[in-house]
Every structure is written in C-alpha cells, then in structure tokens.
Amino acid sequence: MSVKNIYELAESLTEHWSPQVIASVNDQYIKLAKIESQLVWHMHQDEDEAFFVIKGEMKIEYKDSIVNLKEGDFHVVAKGTPHNPVAISDSCWIMLIESKSTLHTGEVQTEKTKSLQEQLSPSEIKNNY
C-alpha cells in the first residue's frame, strides 16, 4: 500500500543521471532521476523508454531530429532508436517508464552508467515495491 510522492522524491535525489526505482508496475519499473548536461548516445534494441518531465526542460537528440520536452511533457523513445537525453535547464527532474530488462545506457558502458542494482538499492529512497 505504498504511496510515493514524485515531487518530494525527485527533489531529494542528489546524484545526476542516477535513476532510482520507485515502483514496479507489471513488467515495468517506474524511475525518478535528476539530470544535467547529457547522458550518452545509446539505444534499447527491444524496449521502448518513456520520459516524463516533472520539472525543468530537456531534449532527446535523435540522429535526424531533436525533441524538446518541458514540464508535463510525455514522450516515448521507440525501441531500436538511437538517442541521447540532454538536460536543457540546470535542474531537470524526470520520471522514466522502462521494461525491467532495460539497461541504463543500452549497449554502451560509460562512467555514468548505472547498474540495475544501483537503481534498485537507493540510499535516498526507501523502497518497498
């Protein structure tokens, strides 16, 4: 019977690009993250990835276009599509909806890449999903 307030939890995050799982819904995880600057070009071959902007502005860079996202905007990166998430505002908070199998930066491994364990064992959010 857990209730998570996404505004309070997102605000409490201290590390950027470190998604934290707040809920499990069927075969998907719901995650919150603070972001700044860019992540990295990557893709998820078999999984869609949904972005919902809680606060601030960001953009999704595609190979041939850019999608700008402001507060309240919901956008789905289709599976198999190379993309690079980039924060526009200094402080941007997002919600992600991803398959439980989705890797943070897809097939790419960088110093920013977080393991699923790191997303599931947050020090800052008490989980009981």
Place this chain on the structure above:
Amino acid sequence: MSVKNIYELAESLTEHWSPQVIASVNDQYIKLAKIESQLVWHMHQDEDEAFFVIKGEMKIEYKDSIVNLKEGDFHVVAKGTPHNPVAISDSCWIMLIESKSTLHTGEVQTEKTKSLQEQLSPSEIKNNY
C-alpha cells in the same frame, strides 16, 4: 516523435471516468482521466494498475484500508486486489499505467465502464502512438 503534455491534455478532457490512451510503452498503455465521485469496486486478476495524481485528491478504497492520494502521489494497486477508486476533490486528474489487456472495471460491467476502443479513439486527443 510525439510529445504529449499531460497537464494540457488532462485539462481538455470533458467526460469523467473516461480514460484516454496517450501513449504506448512496451506492453503498457499510459492513460489520462478526469474523475469525480467513485468508479466501482472491481479488480484486475493478473495486472497491476498504477495511479499518478496530476491534480486534486483521490483515494483508493481497499477492503480493509484506504489509501489517500494527493497531487504528485504515485500508487500501484497490486494485481488481484479488489479496489474502488474515489475522487475526493471536485476536479481530480490522474494518469494511469496499465497493461494493454487491462479492462476498465475488471470483471464488473457498469454504465461507467469504457471499452478499450473508447479509450483508444478519443475525440478530444489526437493520438499517434
């Protein structure tokens, strides 16, 4: 490359308890709804159902407890759990995350029950998921 603003779309809805699909993410639909008063007791035997309160207040009645949800609150009704969603404030807007197979009022059929087709063919929201 569709972008949906959930505040603008939720505000534009005119009918209560009539979820409208705004996006497809893997095997889940993302839906928006305006709600007032109560829906009906029902359950989804094999599917979790996530509620996110965009505006206003609501509660989920369970057989032995009540979960109150305010703006920004995220709550998952676990599969197989009888529940009754009830709006508290006059104007309550919610986002739902549900399996594509989920029936609006589960095994219960009422005059409020919306078919998946009604949720997928909104007159008010142009979809291209």
